Amino acid sequence: MKRSKTKSKKYYIFVAVVFLILFVLNKVDFDFFKSLAQHKETTSFDKESPEKEIHQSTDSVYFLPTSTTNQIIEHSTYYLSYSEPHEQAEWVAYELKKEHITGGNNKRPYFNQDPKVSTESAHWNNYKNSGYTRGHLLPAGDRTFSKEAYDETFYTSNISPQKYELNTGIWNSLEMRVRNFVRKNGKVYVVTGGILEDNLKTIGKEKVSVPDYFYKIILFENNRNYKMVAYLIPHEENERKPLIDYIVPTDSIEKLTGIDFFYFLDDTVENELEKSIDYEWFEKQ
Secondary structure, eight states: OHHHHHHHHHHHHHHHHHHHHHHHTTOOOHHHHHHHHHHHHHHHHHHHOHHHHHHHHOGGGTTOOOOSSSOEEEOSSOEEEEETTTTEEEEEEEEEOGGGGOOOOOOOOOOBOOTTOTTOOOOGGGGTTSSOEEEESSOGGGOTTOHHHHHHTTBGGGEEEEOHHHHTTHHHHHHHHHHHHHHHHOOEEEEEEEOOOTTOEEETTTTEEEOSEEEEEEEEEETTEEEEEEEEEESOOSSOOOGGGGEEOHHHHHHHHOOOOSTTSOHHHHHHHHHSOOOHHHHOO
């Protein structure tokens, strides 16, 4: 018993001496443990946020906006953030290059539900006899280079109820303007969708929301020099104005949607682009 107590006493003395030496020599880096804990918390948060993983997984998708729905869907040439309450995408984001708008002999397919939407995208029957067309967000005309890419634009997650006059009128004019710009100047990034808010009119059994406004934001980069232009177009209007009259600061669309667009940009650059209205580079081609 006496030997055991002596051994125990020596052990505690040894431990105390070790800690004293470490303290005196300042070998215990408490900041390291703090950083380690913070890293662990950050890692856990990233795992719980699939949209963050998508943003950070490859360099090719850094241009994606934030999502308010936490349901980001990846297709072969575009991404979307699906809003189940509104039964459509809050945004569709994609790159548009010259090579994407070659070809054009693809046979128009039927509209289909998006197999990647976990909550199921709305059925196309909701649009039948509703008075609204199935308006593409990513236009089929932007994906004529490939049958697969072309067909993917006909998922119902990529459409929104649009009056015929809008769909075939000014909305179509804006889509063609974007394509013409790309043919002459090269790649752009596009984010587009309807303004989804409470108490919108709905159609069909699944109550697909009918946006009062649609937006399209175009970002062009040339040798690290960025240009941005944003359009906010009323769904119904008695007399259409020229496209230039629908240009707004991107900031105003962020306030309406709660979405942060192109946040990968340097804050100074992003703030300047999003608060200003600069359109000559795009309108005067």
